[in-house]
Amino acid sequence: MSISPLPGDASNDPTEDQTGRFVRQPNGRVRPLSPHLQVWRFHLTMAGSILNRIAAGALSFGTLFVVAWLGSAAFGSDAYARFASIMGSPLGLLVWFGLSLAGAYHLTAGIRHMIWDAGSGLTPKTATNLTIVSMVAAVVIVAVFWAALFMTGRVVL
Structure with a gap:
């Protein structure tokens, strides 16, 4: 010390x-x-940490949409139909897509952090690779999820 x-x-x-x-x-x-940032050289693990914090903020904000969805269901079929039409529009789908991307990245970055907390993957090269894997995995998860939604007809434009 x-x-x-x-x-x-x-x-x-x-x-x-x-x-x-x-x-x-x-x-x-x-x-x-x-x-501080004037001293440290920017690197990918730094970007991963910043993105994880942004994802957490987006998920906190996204909770309002989930509460609105549940509230519209509680207020009856007319309120639910109005909410579904707004959130089923292209702009609403973009919001849901962003929230699903934030959730998937927050999940994969959390798994990356659990690996680090266990004492593994802490060398600079491995940490960078884990960050890349968490970013790519989040995009793949969201792409598969939304492709499934569109292919099954649950979401249409």
Whole structure:
């Protein structure tokens, strides 16, 4: 565990640092400035993490559509028919497609994360490959799901 030098430490006084790598906290201690996007080089696992957070947000927003669907069913056949006509339109189908893509990616990225949490696949090359697999698998899952919906006639344009 790294302990930041106390202010006034003669061996390595960060208060004299002119590079901006240290910051004084409200309690008076001097700590190194945390790295951020200006320091890190962008890579695919970073994109996978960002996409997973976006997918989680989309799924949270998509819950409103599921609640509206259930609510329309509870309010009777007229309300349900109105909801089904709106969400069965091309724009509504695009919303459902986006939500299914977000769900599939969130699922595959979660599996990727479980592999990492088990201590496997943590080398840079393997982590990148797992990220690619999670992205491709999500697209394949959604493509198969929507192809099945269209081929069975459950969804039509």
